[in-house]
Amino acid sequence: MTDRQSIYEAIGGxxxxxxxxxxxxxxxxxxxxxxxxxxxxxxxxxxxxxxxKFFLTGWMGGPDIYSPKYGHPMLRARHLPFKIGLKERNQWLACMYKAMEDCCIEGSAAKQLEESFFNTADWMRNHPN
Incomplete structure (x- = not known):
């Protein structure tokens, strides 16, 4: 992955x-x-x-195909009706990390995605445990 290449491009679009x-x-x-x-x-x-799919495409640096169809992502607001604590966050992350592994997303792109996914998933928490 180069400095000018988005994660979207680095993993294969x-x-x-x-x-x-x-x-x-x-x-x-x-x-x-x-x-x-x-x-x-x-x-x-x-x-x-x-x-x-639409959200991740834009979030990873590809074209914005989510907003024209669904509006602003408002990620946290859209997930507030659901209890998201440590268990839910950890299950989401484990599932996504396993999917990344199964799809052979590796190297610096994988490291950057894992960090970004963790930060976003942790920010989505709306329950203490």
Whole structure:
């Protein structure tokens, strides 16, 4: 990854974002240790998948495709109806980190994403435990 290259470009663009998000939600469904995380989502995950794909595309430095369709992300406000404590944060992070590993996102891009995901997930917490 170069100083001028976005994470989006470094990991492979939209195809890799799609792969990452699909793997994330597949793991959430398949792995029992992500059950609490899965329970926070609707039965049909297609809208959740699309929103996360669109959001991550812009968040990683790719084109802004989320805002024109859904408005400002207002990430924390949109998640306030859900109890997000340490357990929920940690499940989300473990699921995303495993998805990154399974999608072969490595090196400095992976390190930067892991740090950014942690900071964002921790900021989303709205419950002390």
């Amino acid at each position: 939209i195809d890799k974002v799609d792969e990452l998000v699909d793997r994330f939600y597949d793991l959430m469904v398949l792995e029992p240790n992500f059950g609490d995380l899965r329970a926070m989502h609707p039965q049909d995950l297609s809208n959740s998948r699309e929103k996360l």
